Amino acid sequence: MHVHVNAAVSADGKLSTRRREQVRISGDEDFARVDRIRAENDAVLVGVGTVLADDPSLVRFDRDHRESVGKSGVPTRVVADSRARTPPDAAILAGDAPTTLLVSEAAPIDRLSALREASVSVVVAGTERVDLPCALAELESRGVADLMVEGGGELVFSLFADGLVDALTLYVGSLVLGGREAPTIADGEGFVERASFPELSLDGVERVDDGVVLQWTVDS
Ligand SMILES: NC(=O)C1=CN([C@@H]2O[C@H](COP(=O)(O)OP(=O)(O)OC[C@H]3O[C@@H](n4cnc5c(N)ncnc54)[C@H](OP(=O)(O)O)[C@@H]3O)[C@@H](O)[C@H]2O)C=CC1
Numbered sequence: 001m002h003v004h005v006n007a008a009v010s011a012d013g014k015l016s017t018r019r020r021e022q023v024r025i026s027g028d029e030d031f032a033r034v035d036r037i038r039a040e041n042d043a044v045l046v047g048v049g050t051v052l053a054d055d056p057s058l059v060r061f062d063r064d065h066r067e068s069v070g071k072s073g074v075p076t077r078v079v080a081d082s083r084a085r086t087p088p089d090a091a092i093l094a095g096d097a098p099t100t101l102l103v104s105e106a107a108p109i110d111r112l113s114a115l116r117e118a119s120v121s122v123v124v125a126g127t128e129r130v131d132l133p134c135a136l137a138e139l140e141s142r143g144v145a146d147l148m149v150e151g152g153g154e155l156v157f158s159l160f161a162d163g164l165v166d167a168l169t170l171y172v173g174s175l176v177l178g179g180r181e182a183p184t185i186a187d188g189e190g191f192v193e194r195a196s197f198p199e200l201s202l203d204g205v206e207r208v209d210d211g212v213v214l215q216w217t218v219d220s
């Protein structure tokens with residue numbers, strides 16, 4: 001499976017403010033670029049923190065671009081949600097696009113039953129928290145060869161820690177959000193030892209809207 005993380009950060013590296021409300025960092029041209037990346041992928045993954053903060057629908061993608069890259073259907077929406085906290089009325093569960101929840105064995109049965117009634121597919125991986133290597137292997141067995149990840153910082157840190165990220169693209173917008181509690185692209189515990197820092201190779205730098213798109217491949 002190829003895993004591509006894409007996000008928008010402020011000039012000081014924040015995904016949002018300390019209030020963790022959705023902030024529009026990208027401009028129109030960058031959102032069009034995001035729609036093309038969605039079109040290139042079989043599924044789009046977010047953490048439940050992003051679902052609770054942003055209530056994303058993740059249905060928009062560039063249909064012409066999808067056809068041109070030879071993909072059919074629509075990208076599946078995926079949430080890493082150990083305890084099935086996704087609200088039943090969340091936008092990510094609405095509409096025709098399929099949604100898969102990655103949960104752990106700690107997810108309450110009644111919440112899973114309610115979500116399954118809403119036609120959500122469920123992957124159980126891990127005891128307390130979603131075991132990402134296991135969950136992504138199951139997604140792959142269900143036909144997800146190309147996975148886009150749209151955040152947030154807790155989930156992306158875990159994906160890096162598990163060595164699961166192949167490519168990282170960031171739109172860096174021309175604004176400063178500040179705040180030591182504000183989320184960044186890789187939060188979690190953080191890496192400490194040099195040997196554990198994921199190393200990246202810079203593949204591209206492009207001015208887009210009033211910001212810059214940086215593209216990296218993750219060194220193996
Ligand atoms: N500017 C941008 O491009 C974007 C900005 N954002 C912003 O980011 C913020 C949300 O980010 P954040 O709070 O970090 O939330 P995340 O979206 O990263 O979700 C984190 C949650 O995912 C669940 N999870 C399940 N399995 C794992 C695992 N193995 N490792 C880590 N987490 C796991 C955890 O909840 P549990 O234990 O219950 O499973 C965890 O609390 C919001 O402010 C949002 O607006 C988000 C996306 C893009």
Ligand SMILES: Nc1nc(O)c(N)c(N[C@@H]2O[C@H](COP(=O)(O)O)[C@@H](O)[C@H]2O)n1
Binds near residue numbers: 060
């Ligand atoms: N690329 C990008 N730029 C921004 O400025 C953003 N705030 C985000 N946020 C992500 O987009 C999701 C919302 O998508 P839909 O409106 O549902 O299509 C949001 O949940 C973040 O993952 N992204």
